[in-house]
Amino acid sequence: MRPYHVGIAGATGLVGQRLVARVAEHPWFRLVALGASERSAGGAYGDVTRWMLPAPIPKDVGTLVVSGCTPSDFAGCDLVLSALDAPVAIEVEPALAREGLAVVSNSSALRMDPGVPLLVPEVNGASVVRIAAHARTGFVVTNPNCSVTGLALALAPLDRAFGVRRVVVTTMQAVSGAGLAGPRAIELLDNVIPYIAGEEDKIEVELGKILGTATAERFAPAGIAVSAHCHRVPTLDGHLEAVSVELDRPPTPEQAIAALASFRGDIDGLSLPTAPPFPIVVRREPDRPQPRLDRDCGGGMSAVVGRVRRCPVLTLRFVVLSHNMVRGAAGGAVLNAELLAAKDLLPRRSRA
Numbered sequence: 001m002r003p004y005h006v007g008i009a010g011a012t013g014l015v016g017q018r019l020v021a022r023v024a025e026h027p028w029f030r031l032v033a034l035g036a037s038e039r040s041a042g043g044a045y046g047d048v049t050r051w052m053l054p055a056p057i058p059k060d061v062g063t064l065v066v067s068g069c070t071p072s073d074f075a076g077c078d079l080v081l082s083a084l085d086a087p088v089a090i091e092v093e094p095a096l097a098r099e100g101l102a103v104v105s106n107s108s109a110l111r112m113d114p115g116v117p118l119l120v121p122e123v124n125g126a127s128v129v130r131i132a133a134h135a136r137t138g139f140v141v142t143n144p145n146c147s148v149t150g151l152a153l154a155l156a157p158l159d160r161a162f163g164v165r166r167v168v169v170t171t172m173q174a175v176s177g178a179g180l181a182g183p184r185a186i187e188l189l190d191n192v193i194p195y196i197a198g199e200e201d202k203i204e205v206e207l208g209k210i211l212g213t214a215t216a217e218r219f220a221p222a223g224i225a226v227s228a229h230c231h232r233v234p235t236l237d238g239h240l241e242a243v244s245v246e247l248d249r250p251p252t253p254e255q256a257i258a259a260l261a262s263f264r265g266d267i268d269g270l271s272l273p274t275a276p277p278f279p280i281v282v283r284r285e286p287d288r289p290q291p292r293l294d295r296d297c298g299g300g301m302s303a304v305v306g307r308v309r310r311c312p313v314l315t316l317r318f319v320v321l322s323h324n325m326v327r328g329a330a331g332g333a334v335l336n337a338e339l340l341a342a343k344d345l346l347p348r349r350s351r352a
Contacts, residue, residue, distance in 0.1 A: 001028070003027075003028060003029055003030040004028060004029050004030070004078040004079050004337075004341060004346055004348075004350070005029075005030050005032045005033075005076055005077045005078050005079070005349075005350035006023050006026075006029045006030060006031055006032065006033075006077060006078070006079045006080070006081060006337075007031075007032060007033035007034070007035060007073070007074040007076075007077040007079070007080045007081070008020060008023065008031070008033070008034055008035065008080070008081050008082075008083065009035040009036075009069045009074075009080055009081070009082040009083065009084050009092065009093075009096075010035070010036060010069070010082060010083035010084040010085070010088075011034040011035060011036050011045065011049070011066065011083070012036045012037075012040050012045075012048060012049045012050075012066070013083055013179060013180060014052060014176060014179055014180055014325065015083035015106050015179075015325065015329045015330050016036075016083040017049065017051060017052060017053055018053065018325055018326070018329065018330030018331075019081050019083055019330045019333065019334070020034070020045075020057075020058065020061060021053055021055065021058060021330075022274070022330055022331065022334050023081065023334065024058035024059075024060075024061050025058065026273065026334070027273055028273065028338065028341055029079070029334075029337070031061065031064075032076055032077060032350075033064075033067060033073060033074050033076065033077055034061075034064050034065075034066045034067065035066065035067050035068055035069035035073050035074065035080075036048070036066050036067075036068075036069070038068065040066050041066055041067055041068045042065065042066065042067075043065070043066055044062060044063050044064065044065060044066070045057070045061055045062055045063070045064045045065075045066050046061075046062025046063065047062075048066055050180070052180075069084065069088075069092050069096075070092075070095070071095060071096055071098075071099035071101070074096060074101060076349075076350055077101060077349065077350060078101075078102065078346055078347055078348060078349050078350050079101070079102045079103075079104065079337055079340075079346055080096055080101050080102070080103045080104070081104050081105075081106075081333050081334070081337065082096075082103055082104065082105040082106060082107055083106050083107075083329075083330075083333075084105075084107050084109075085107065086107050086108045086109040087109075089105060089107035089109040089110070090107075090109035090110065093105055093107065093109065093110060093140050094110070094140065096138065097138035097139055097140050098138060099138060100137055100138045100347055100349060101138045101347070101349070102138060102139060102141075102337075102340060102345075102346050102347055103138070103139070103140045103141070104140075104141050104142075104143075104333050104336050104337045104340070105140055105141070105142045105143065105333070106142075106143045106329050106330070106332075106333050107142070108142075108145065108198075108202060110140055110142055111142045111144065111145075111202075111206060111209075112205060112206070112209065113140075114218065114219060115130070116139075116140050116141065116142055117130050117131060117141045117142070117214070117219075118142050118143075118144055118206060118209045118210055119141055119142070119143070119144075119210075119336045119339070120144060120149055120152045120153060120156075120210055120332070121265070121266060121267045121272070121275070121335055121336060121339045122153065122156070122263070122264070122265025122266055122267055122268075122275075122279045123152050123153060123156040123210055123211070123265060123266065124210050124211070124212075124214065124266065125265070125266030125267050125339055126214060126266055127214040127219070128141075128339065128340065128343055128345060129214060129215065129216050130214055130215075130216065130219070131340075131345060132216065132343075132345065137347065138347070141336055141340065143328070143329065143332045143333050143336065144206045144210060144328075144332075145199070145202040145203060145206055145328075146173075146177055146239060146322075146324040146325075146328025146329055147169075147171045147173060147199065147202075147203055147228075147230070147239050147241060147322075147324070147328070148202065148203050148206045148207055148210065149303075149322055149327055149328045149332055150239060150241060150303045150320050150321065150322025150327065150328065151167075151169060151203070151207060151241055151243065151320060152207060152210045152211065153279055153280055153303040153320075153322070154243065154260065154280065154303055154305050154318070154320040155167065155207070155211065155243075155245065156211065156263065156265070157259040157260050157262075157263035157280070158245065158247060158256060158259060158260070158316070159211055159222070159224075160259075161249075161251070161255075161259040162247040162248060162249045162250070162251050162256075162259070162315075163247055163248030163249060164211070164222070164224050164245055164246075164247060164248075165224065165225070165245075165246040165247065165248060166224065166225045166226075166227075166245070166246040166314060167207070167224060167225070167226045167227070167243065167244070167245050167246075168226075168227045168228075168243070168244045168245075168314070169203065169226070169227070169228050169229070169241050169242070169243045169244075170228075170229045170230075170231070170241065170242045171199070171203075171228065171229070171230045171231060171239055171240070171241045172192075172231050172233045172235075172239070172240040172241070172242075173196060173199070173230060173231065173232055173233065173239045173324065174233070174235045174236055174237050174238050174239060174291065174324055175188060175232065175233075175234065175235065175236060176236055176237050176324060176325050177196075177232075177239065177324045177325075177328075178196075178232065182232075183232060188232065188233075188234040189234060191234070192231050192232070192233050192234075193231065193232040193233075194229075194230075194231050195230070195231075195232075196230045196231070196232055199228070199230040200228040200229065200230050203226060203228040203230070204226040204227070204228050207222075207224065207226050208221035208222045208223075208224055208226070209221050211224060235291045235292070236291075237291065237295055237323055237324060237325050237326075238291030238292075238294070238295030238321055238322070238323055238324065239321070239322055239324045239328065240289070240290075240291055240319065240320075240321050241319065241320050241321070242317070242319055243317060243318055243319070243320060244311045244313065244314045244316070244317045245311070245314055245315060245316050245317070245318075246314040246315050247315040247316065250315045250316075251315075251316070253308045253309050253310060253316065256308055256316055256318075257282050257284075257308050260280050260282050260305055260308070261278075261280065261281075261282045263279060263280050264279065265279055267339060267342075270339070270342045272335060272338040272339060272342060273338060274299075274301060274331055274334050274335040274338055275301065275335060275338070276297075276298030276299060276301040276302045277298065278298060278302055279298075279301075279302060279303065280302065280303050280304075280305055281294075281297050281298065281302045281303070281304045281305070282304075282305050282306065282308070283304060283305070283306040284306070285306065286307065288304070288306045288307075289304035289305070289306045289319060289320075289321035290321070291321060294321050295321060295322075295323045296323065296326075299326070299331075300323035300325075300326030300327060300331055301323075301326060301327050301331050301335070302322075302327070303320055303321070303322045303327065304320070304321045304322070305318055305319070305320050305321075306318065306319050306321075307319045
């Protein structure tokens with residue numbers, strides 16, 4: 001098919017750089033515009049970006065001139081992938097949508113907006129019905145919080161098979177999740193920070209929206225009680241979460257493992273380029289998953305679950321790991337865009 005023309009808003013940040021790397025090599029998308037703050041606008045991308053990925057800036061991208069993030073800056077695009085900070089995104093993303101652009105956002109600004117799908121495609125890909133009526137006009141779709149993504153993937157098959165009632169989750173979140181302006185090394189070396197601003201609230205409300213139901217008229221959140229405890233730890237990438245869950249119909253650990261391992265979700269059969277073969281990978285070793293060993297599973301797009309066992313207080317307990325910068329950010333956004341493309345929901349504004 002003719003590639004969709006894609007712009008990236010917030011292209012110079014950590015998530016923006018990962019979006020650039022993915023879109024530059026994507027078979028369905030063509031990178032045509034890069035937007036950033038006023039201090040970067042007007043310069044070549046390679047000159048104004050502190051590139052943080054191991055591989056070099058993709059060929060021909062370094063010379064692209066960075067623009068602002070107004071609708072006119074993305075006039076030649078069908079789709080904008082946004083890595084903007086929330087205070088900026090809350091103004092910019094609706095403005096882009098009003099001009100007829102599809103916006104797939106990694107920002108928290110609009111996640112709980114009643115008209116905006118909050119997507120983990122395998123879990124609630126059917127939520128795209130909410131934007132079907134606007135398929136030829138603009139709209140916004142968002143990623144969840146990076147910790148919620150792995151948690152939702154792990155809980156979805158358990159909810160479908162056994163019914164989830166209550167969840168207690170303790171996260172150990174990598175420093176990359178805090179962005180380039182995150183904690184200084186001296187604050188994290190030999191240390192764990194037991195507070196991440198706003199993070200616990202996001203987990204507790206976003207999970208219900210993802211695991212709930214959607215119709216063309218509204219979202220109905222799942223009636224699941226969630227208690228979250230969030231910590232910043234000195235790992236580079238990969239959010240590790242210890243989870244206890246109460247289920248309506250208690251399974252054995254083996255039954256739970258079977259449900260997790262067999263889960264393919266709502267995008268099975270769509271052949272989306274970024275989708276991993278197995279959205280959930282179950283490890284049976286007593287000391288796995290570990291961020292350094294398992295975060296790149298499925299190209300960083302699989303959630304890795306281990307230590308599935310009975311819980312003496314609730315029903316089951318387990319550990320889940322997901323790559324916060326891939327599955328929880330850039331890779332998740334690209335997968336959302338692929339789902340929209342596969343469902344023919346992206347507007348065609350650009351010319352060949």
